[in-house]
Amino acid sequence: MEAAALPAALQLVASGDTGLSLEKRAALGASLLLLQRDYRFERVWFWGCIQGVRGTYYIAQGLGPDLAAPRSRLYSLNCAEWSLLPPATEEMVERAELLTGRFQGDPSFEYAYAEVNAEDDENFQDDGKELTIKEENRLVATIEQIDRAVGIIPRRALMKTPLGSVHENRSFEGLSLTEAKKLSSYFHFTEPVNLKNKTLLEKADLDPSTDFLDSLEHDVPQGSWTVQFEKGSTVVVLRSLLWLGLTFYHVPMTKQYGYIYCGTGEKNLDLPFML
């Protein structure tokens, strides 16, 4: 969520375990602004926190003028000092998927590969050392996975220019109450996967400047999002059941929206059993 809107947003999104104490919130208010200054970001998003066993990582994202460009990610252990994370590569994501269990809370902790497939034998180094992954890389990969899978924005909040860059839609006035209840009014904020597979008939109804992303309607499994009106139907809150801890909020008929992840950083693979 936007750094500027953080205090108000946290009020709306508080599901009990956001893990942001007053101390942290106050620190964030100051340090996020400094991040913007130091790294010359156009806007800074507070992404959320990943709770490890011994410590918690607080993650922030910085964006440039084009919102579709790769984002810079930073992490901190105390919300005051931030370190830049390396950009996520596909290889990193694949390797991190093999790991299970909680984060430790120490960025330099090394995980040893527990499972070795036949394919991975090639990757073994000559001296027979097992592959290890640093927790930092696992962190990057997890954040990338979460963003790809469940990072969402309301429809028409962002616009795509004919040149291909994406920026904020200034005439976005918020979703109406009826629209806010439907999953089709929310888009995944990543490269679209299903868009090309739509039939021509469906594509005819779309507006290429605003409907350039996948909507949540066809997420598998169905039911992996919960849509709730909270605070007496003034805020619509979407929670993901696939990545437990991701909360998206939007106040209908206003421009306020954002998402935050506060959880252990593990995918809920038991979801089909739990629905």
Added chain:
Amino acid sequence: MAEPGGDPGRLPSEGSEPGGESHRPQQLEAGAASEYQEVWPRSDPPGGLGKRGIHRSLTPMQYLCHPQGAEETSYKQHVPDINFSQIYALGQDSHQAQEVSVYQTYPLGTQEPRGAYQTYGGHDRYQAYEREHGPYLPHEPGYGLYQPGYGPYDDLTPDPEQRMLACQNAKAYLLKSSVTSGLNLYDHLVNVLTKILDEQPTDPVDIFENISKDLKAAQFQKKMDTLRDEHEILPSFESAEMRRNLFLKSDGGDEEREEELGGTPLPNVMETAFYFEQGGIGLNRDETYLIFLALKKLVSVQPVQTCRFWGRILGREKNYIIAEVQYSEGEEEEETEEEEVIDEGDKRMDLVEDEDEEKEKSEPPKSTYKPPPVIPKEENGTGANKYVYFVCNEPGEPWVKLPPVTPAQIVCARKIKKFFTGRLDAPIVSFPPFPGNEANYLRAQIARISAGTHVSPLGYYRFAEEEGDEDEEGGGGRDDYEENPDFEPLSAFEMVESLSTWVHHVPSILKQGRCVWFNPLQKTEEEEGEEEEEEKEEVPDELQQEIGPPLLTPLSEDEGIQNIPAWTASLSPKLTPQYAVAILQSNRWPGAYAFACGTKFGNIYFGWGQKYSLGNHTPALPPPVQPEYPDGPEIREATDPTVEEELAFKAAQEQKALEGMEGEEEEEEEELEDGEEEDEEDD
């Protein structure tokens, strides 16, 4: 004063005196300019390009001269005649007589403008003008209008044809209908002026807008869309009303005051929330306050001894807010009595049915299968059912009581993993099939979470008078604990450093599903047996008594999951440790938190209600296929022998009997009889 040039009645021609120019136009213009200003303050100057064509027949000079004779399509022209004529009188001697004569023809302020029209209409206006007015001078607006080539705008619309065209265009433009109202300007102006001239109000120029508006309103235009927009009733209104009712005083205002004085079961939710907030746990303050008020309502309705905000469980459609309540003595007994009555009634029914069944003769053999004995649930007020839980979806909604939990439900809840939907009557579709609906599942999860994660600082609770009962119950655990008046709190730092400073104060649930072990084999086989006495029996051969960790065990004995400790302790806020609060997070039940600060402590749960499992959840497999009845000769099928075969067999038997007749007749007869009986049955 200019001297009258030529025939005063004649319109000025080209050869008009120059002398006459200077004065007359000046004064005329000076005065008339002001008149012009007044008369036509808001409209285009007369003779404007667009309208010129229309007013061609009546030049501005004509307006000046014949205010009443103006056409409808002209501008409003309430010309104060008197002033006007005076000006004219001043300005033009030559015209004066003519003017007067003209004016006399049409009496000032006449009430019958139509008459004026009529008389006027007889003449061609131009000609009348021509005859009656003196020659215009070139600078005057009306000059040379009727003389081609000399009009002031002649260069703009030189061609009469073009002027005609322009006139038609302008009129067409005026006739264009508006989309929104269906009127057009031409008709509207016609109507307005007709109305004015009909009614002849005083100062019509000042009320012109009102006249226009009234006319528009009077035009009854049927609105195409006859549906009225219904005022939208948003769902937020209802929930807002519910929440507002929390703030209104209920009827028992006086009673509440008495309760408050005497010590209330209502917990100080805000204080607990403050401590949790230090650790970043909890809902925002508004929600917490609403929950506080909702709890207050609960306390005023139910006779409770203690009450606590247990936590919030998220669901797919709605969330649950849960309150933990301990009833005062009287209430519990009533409920258990009801249940006993129901049980006894059932038992009697069963007895009657058994007798009936035995009387029937031909019935399939009774199966010898005895289902595993049902382990009875614990009494209300003890063990897992020590507290009663109330839930609601949103603060302000009425509280619903959850039924007590049975061991079977707990055992099953351990095997399944399901999200809550938010509706208490939703069925739980799972394998193994859960005995109950969502309300029971919720209660089972609450029991498990409470047993696993409710902790308190060491020393806060202590056992009631020790009676040395340890040996007797086999370490089954002591149920009673009470607050320790001598409790000395440790500093937050110490609380965080080592987990042995915290203890569980809720008995853990055994594998059986109860807190206190129940021996099912004790139960006699008839169903007439009454409520069982538990414990204090010799351990039977088959089942071993289950022993759980005793009450008030420190957390350091809690098993972790692989290499993750069961609890994570942290001090919060970190920068000011002298005032910090010790916060414990459970890793086995993500979402369970506990805090301790000085003499205060608390437990709370915010989460989805699921236990943490490292690997993937593997649901229980269905039981293996049961073996069939072993295949033996007694059930082997064979074709029935035919009649011929039977007779042949009989004959063979008889032959044998005849051969072996010595001392075996009786046996043979028996055999024959048996054979005959077999024959009979086969037939």
